[in-house]
Amino acid sequence: MLSMQKKQSKKQGEQGKQGRQGERLTSLLPYLIALASGILMGLTVAPVGAWFLAWIALVPLWVLIVTSAKNQNQSPPAPPSPPAPPALFWGIGYHGVALSWITGIHPMTWLGVPWLPSLAITLFCWGFISLLGGVFVTIWAAVMVRLAEQKPWLRILIGTAVWCGLESLWSAGPLWWSSLAYTQSPHNLVIVHLGQLSGPNTVTAAIVAVNGLIAEAYINRQDTKMSSASSLRDAMRRQFVNKYLVVATGLLITLHLIGFILYSRPIAQVPEAALKVGIIQGNIPNRLLRSSEGFRRAQENYTNGYLTLAEQGVDAVLTPEGALPIFQRNLMETALVAAVKKKGVVAWIGAFGERGDSYTISLFTFNNKGEIVSRYDKAKLVPLGEYIPFEEILGGLVQRLSPLEAHQVPGSANQIFDTPFGRAIASICYESAFPEQFRYQAAAGGQFILSSSNDAHYSASMPFQHHAQDIMRAIETDRWSARATNTGYSAFVDPHGRTLWISGYNTYETHAETIYRRQTQTLYVRWGDWLTPLLLISSGGVWLVIKFSNTKKLSN
Template structure:
């Protein structure tokens, strides 16, 4: 009897120990999920300022216990929680039967996309955690510096590749436009650095909450009160307030609107479901909706009309025979038309400028293609697998990385769909003289949260470059945004709409446009210096 009881107690103890060993991973996963809730559809942006704290505490307290398992799992689960929730809209591409992909292979492709990007996020967070523990040492200030620098460095590295979307910075857009204005200083990594640093200081305040190691005895008079002061929490509060003051200063600057720089732009949201676009009926409806929308806006006295990505799903050589181009020739109002360009045996997704005579005067080719949807990433590794799952043949190619887009109204900053997530695309064009943003997208194959996140990305790009932005989409959300990120108008979702708004051409250059992301190299350099000094002292 005693043996049975002791055996049962041993099993219970073992289960309890197993649960305790899993607890850090579960807490990290939960805090990562909280970070994922900061973006659409929930938009709980305030959580971004505390959601890294549990992970930070876990990896540092676990490092002090010699009998603990490796530190990688908690950070890995945090990354999966954040990116998995934030990018759940990827699952909206299923089913892809309208593309000819059977239901089960469509589900497999969808889960692969979502799972792969979530795991990749977990890998990056694992690297981040390992660097903090390895290099941070026992100095909390140095840990915050290194943690902030490495996070920004990893986001820069990730955004240089093809699979980028969910930076920490976009957790604040569009709700916290004040802090998003920090992007004018050194791009989105400025906002990312702010979020990580504040989280790190709060976490260090929790870790060092006992014993007031941070309270310095200025004098005997003040030493007693300071005993209850946590300098890391004070620093976190001060940093948060200071950064918002800086952002508010940038946000409060007036926007000049000289009459000679005014440009009245019209947008047509055609609302053609993707499942119809490839059919003759879909093309007929596209021609009808975009031609009628163009004529309506031309009668309202607009200077130009912007259409979405792939508004007319035909090749450039066939555009001149369409009713839309005929309307351009009749009305003499400039049009930016989304269609397919040609490059040898391949094609590009392109935006064409038709002047008042109905002639093509410029063309911009999409240079950042959607992985799996428009090309196969790591084709040498996964190409065979994807091709077995899908009968589609990919012939799409990206545009060159250094394009400029001249229009009858001056040079524009052009962006097609997925490119909104890549701030360097906009910065480069703004530095080259781009005076306003034209964003042309088709988000019809995703859930409603994705177009709203897409709009949040475009808001960040408008703020960072200090430019007015016109955004045309197929099914929503189309919008006009001013240089302070304020949405002047936004369409409904899955609706046919036309709208005209006056935007203004600008030639200002923010610090970010002139210098690029200078903050990340600076933080990395200071981290290396701090680590070296600490080693010398030790």
């Protein structure tokens, strides 16, 4: 008898242990689901490029948030499953995977940083930006929790508006790159054309709304199963639930049709507006920038490339960011400027400008006489790469990735860049992620885009994501774009975002292509991002009306 009692007690103990393990697994499941769906969203961009996942990758998080909040409102309430932490995991999953190229800055031993501190700094930067993305998604989730008992259509409207508002807020700061909109570039150019209406947030709104409709279809399907209503009412509810998927499908098709109409418009190629531009991809590793050998190679590669392109009859030559890593005052002594004076072909040369005791990363226009006639200073600096966040902590461990010791400062936000061929839209490297920079210059009369970059210190997926950003800016502004980089990917892009030519990676290359100056203005260029405030105001207004109406009914 005693033996049987021991066996029974042991069996109960094992069952209790298995039950506790099951409870722990159940409590962890929302976090795992959120993390996995965030990772799926991260796979939409390079190097994987599974762009189609963006239209469903937000659905699991949406369902988790709403169903969890509804369970908490039951009587008695279900076991707690807070939606905000899963949202944090989703944001970390998405931004962590999409921005994993940040790890390419390690090791920074060529900057004099020991291997372990270099690893620590790299992981800190990657972790910080991923966590920041998670915080923004968590804020969005907190708003959605408050809407759990609202009508599904109101959740979709407010959820879309708040997501767009948060992306606008984040993009106003210095740490910005991974908008939901860029998940569609360069593979789904049709939908990216919605950016001509109200900028990238138009594409973001489309993605969030479609995900929301699919999620609400699932949520209401679950509600139907749990309902104890009559069979007739169940049938009616199922018919209503089906409408969410119908609307999601209809919205997706309609948005692509609108994009296709914009994509199908012919591009005028007036001979008088033609401009034959050559680019030089110098392929100088950043670790050589501080050395005399690096400067010698830069002079040789860019001078020879310029002469080659001049012989091909180009009108102008574009070089990458920091092509010649010297100050403006020393440019006149270089072989490249001597070649400009000899050949008489306009050149845009990346070098360093001076501003008092500080310096700027700049793009200089040299006319056919070898004289500097305009200058554009980089306005958006790269954290860690060009200035040190938390400099009091990290300043003693790492210097800037620039070859210069002086203090770097940004250019003004509202610059214009006049050239011998008319006003251009200038962008230097990281600025490609900030559409407002391009919109302002296009509205000010910029007729074509000159993008000058150096992505050599990052992993290979970053240059392709950078190219995808430049494609979006070309579409939004309806401009031809010439992009010169140090190590790749250099490219030429037409106003529909089609890549006419793209370079290899880690190769020395020159290439010439004809682009066309344009003076058209898209709705986005004229009005900016009008959609986000419209969504916020309209959704907020509807919510207030409903709340006031419900309060009035209760008081009566």
